Amino acid sequence: KKYMELYREMRQDIVEGRYGFSERLPSKRYLSEERGISLITVEHALALLEEEGYIEGKERSGYFVSYQEGDVFPVTDKEEKAGFIDFFKRKTAVSREQMSYPTIAKAVRRAMSKYQEEILEASEMQGKFFLRRALKEYLRRGRGIFVEEEQMILGAGAENLYALLAQILGEEKRFAVESPSYDKMQRIYESHGIQLELLPMGKNGIESAALQKAKAKVLHVTPFHSYPTGITADASKRREYLDFAHRNGAVIIEDDYDSEFSPLGKPEDCLFSMEAGENVFYMNSFSKTIGPAFRMAYLLLPKKNLKENLEKISFYSCSVPVLEQCILTELLESGEFERHINRVRRSRRIRKKSREEE
Template sequence: MLKLDAASNMPLFQQIYCQIRADILSGARPEGTRLPSLRAMSKEMQLGKNTIESAYAQLALEGYIAAIPGSGYKVNPIYGLLHQIESNPTVAFSLSGNDHAQKVNQHYRYNFSYENSDGSTFPNTIWRKLTSQILTDDAPASGYSTEMHSYGDAAGYLPLRHQLASYLYRSRGVRCTAEQVVICSGLQPSIMSILRLLQGECNIIALEDPGYHGARAVYECFNTNTIAVPVNGDGLDLAVLVNSSARVAHIAPSHQFPTGVVMPISKRMEILSWAIENESFIIEDDYDSELRYSGRPIPSMQSIDTNGRVIYLGTFSKVLSPGLRMSYMVLPPLLYQRFCEIFSGFQCTVPWLEQAVLTRFMANGLWERHLRKICLQKKKKHDVFVNTVNQLWGERAIIHGHNAGLHILLEFTDGASEKELVSKAALSGIKVYPASNLWKDKALCPKNCLFMGYGMLSESDIVSALKVLKAAWC
C-alpha cells in the first residue's frame, strides 16, 4: 500500500515512483507482478491520471517496469539480478579477499611488515630546514628559481647524480660518471625503463627463487618471459642459469632477498663470465646495502665489471622513506647512450624539489651522518629480535638472513604450518607474513616459515610481540 504525504515538498508522482521502486528492489513486488492500471491506481489514490502516468513512465524509463501492449505494466527481473550479483562468488571473493582492504580494515597491535618504515627515523627537522632554504634562495648563482620552474633532464637533477656517483664509489666501489646515474621513482619504474632499453634484445629474464615479489610483479605485468632459478647457500644456482636461454639475470648478490645469502666473489666472477660470453646483462639489485651490521661492506658486482654488463639499482626507501619515491640506477655506457636516445622526450618522474633537498643533504655531509645513526638504530632492533627469538624458541627456530637489512626468515623445525602460524598470530592481534608468497616454486619453500620485518617496531614492541606469539603458537 502506498502512503502519500500531501504536505511534503516532494511531488506526488515522485512519491509514487520512489515507493514502487523500493518495493521492486526489496522483492516486495516480484518479477512479473502486474501494476494496477492507470485508472485503478488513480481511483484508489484519488489522484489525477496524469500523476500516476508520470510515475509509471519514470519507472519504465529506468527499466524497473515494462509496458505490455493492452495489458498495462509488469515488474522486470530486477530483484533476481540484484540478488545474483550480491551472492556471486567471484564478486564476494574480490571483496573479502582483497589484501589491501584487509590491511586497512583490520587493526593489529603489532605488525611485522617489511615494506613500510619507522617514521621516527626520518630527519624531519633537517629536511624541512633544507626545503625552506631552497625555496627562499633566489640567488642567480644557485639556479634554484630557474630549476624549480623548468622541465629537467629525463635522467634527473645532475648535481644529485654527481653526489651519488661520488658516494657509490666510496661506499660500494661503483665506478661510473654522474651522467650514467639515472634518478627513478622506485625499483619498479627502474625495471620498466630497463625493459624498454632491452626490448627485443633480452626476451627471457632469470629471477632468483625465492625473490622480491615487487620485481616479479613488473615482469609479469609486462608479459616478460621469466625463469625461476633456485637460490642455494651461495646464491642462485649457476648451472640452471647457464643451461637456460635467459639473457638477463636479476639478482641481489650482496644480501639476497629474502634469504640474506651473500654471493661469494668466485660465483660473482662466474656470473660475469656468463654475461660476457652470452652478451647478456645482470641487474644488480642492491636494495639495502647500507644496512649491514657485521663485517666489512661488501663491494658491488658492478665494481668488478669491466665489460659494461651490470645495471646497478639502489634506493633511498630503506634509510630515508619509501614515501619519497626516490631510487636510482647506474647504466653501463652502452645502455646510457640508448637511454638518451629513447627517453629524450621524457622528464624525470621524481619531483625536482625533493632531488634538490637530497642533493644539499648529501653535499653537507648529512647523508652519511644519517646513515651511521640509522645503522645503529636498526642494528639494535636486529639484535633484540634475534636474541629474543633465541631465548623464546631456542633450537626450534632457525633464523635465515640476519646481520643485515630489515627482515629475516623465521623457520620452525616443528609445530604448526605456515598457515596456522599466520592465523593464530592474527587472532592474537599480530600481523606476520607467509614466506611462501616469495617462492615461485612453492614446493621449494619450507612448510613452516615466516617472512618478518622488524623496522616498523620499537625494541620494546619487538620483545612484547614475540612473547605474545610464543604464547599463541604453543
C-alpha cells in the same frame, strides 16, 4: 616517562643556547649520576635527541650539539601531543630507520632557499645534473663506486626503474630472475611482455646448475640480501654471475636495494664495481634509507652501448619532481644522508649486541 623529561629539558637547553652549537654534552655517566636515573634512561633521551637532529654522537668522544639557531623546525609541545615524536612506540624497526622529520624539514628549507626558482624548471630526463653530481660524489666517497653523471638516471622508485629497464633491455623478451624474488619486479617485467625464467635459489645465491642452463640474455639478481630469502651471495657466487654474463653475452641487472645499512657487504664488492661495469646495470633506492614517502631510486648504466640505451627511453620525462631532487641533493651535499646511514648502522650494532647479551 623519565627519558622524555630529560629529553625535553636538554632540548630546551640546546634550543635556548645554553648548550651552544658544536659544544660537547656531559657524559652519559655524569648525567646518570647527577640525576639519579639509569644509564639506559639517559641513553634513550640522547638517542631521541640524536634522531631529531639536535645532537650528534661521535665514536668514542661523546655527544655534540648539532643544532644551530634557525636551522631546524624545533619540535613544539603541541606537536608532541599530536604524537609527533612518539619515537619509541613506532611499529617497526624499518620505520625507526627512516630519516627523521627534523632532518628532512631542515633539508626542505635549505633546498628552497638555495634553489629558489630552479624548482620550477623541468628536469632533464635523467634527473637534474647537480643531483647526479652529488650522487656521483656520494657513491665514490661512501660506496667505492666510480661512475659518471651521464650514466645515471633518477626515477620515482624502483618500480619506475624496472619499467625503464624493461624498455632498455626488453628486446630480448626473456629475463632470468631469482626464484623466489620480489613479486612487483616480476609483475612489472611481465607487464612489458617479458617472459621470466625462474632460477631456484640455493644457500648462496642462484643454484649453479640452474644458472648453467639459463637461456636468458638478461639476468636480474640481488647479490646482497635477496628478497624474500635474505640470502647474500658471496664473492665466488658473484664471480659466477659475472662469468655467466661473459659466457652468454648477457647483461646483469644488479638490484642493490638494501645494502646501505649492512655492516657486512663491503660496497666496493658490488658487481658493478667488480668488473669495470661493462655488462652490469646497477640500481638502488632511497626507500629504506630516507623513507618510502620519497619515491626516489637511481639506475647506473654501463658505459658500453650507453648512447643507444639512453636513446631507447629518451622520450620519457624524469618521474621525480624537481623539488624532491633538490632536497635529495641537499641531503647528500650536507653530509646528512651519510650521518643518517652511520646513525642507523651504529644503532643496529647496539641492538645486535644487546640481543646477544640477553
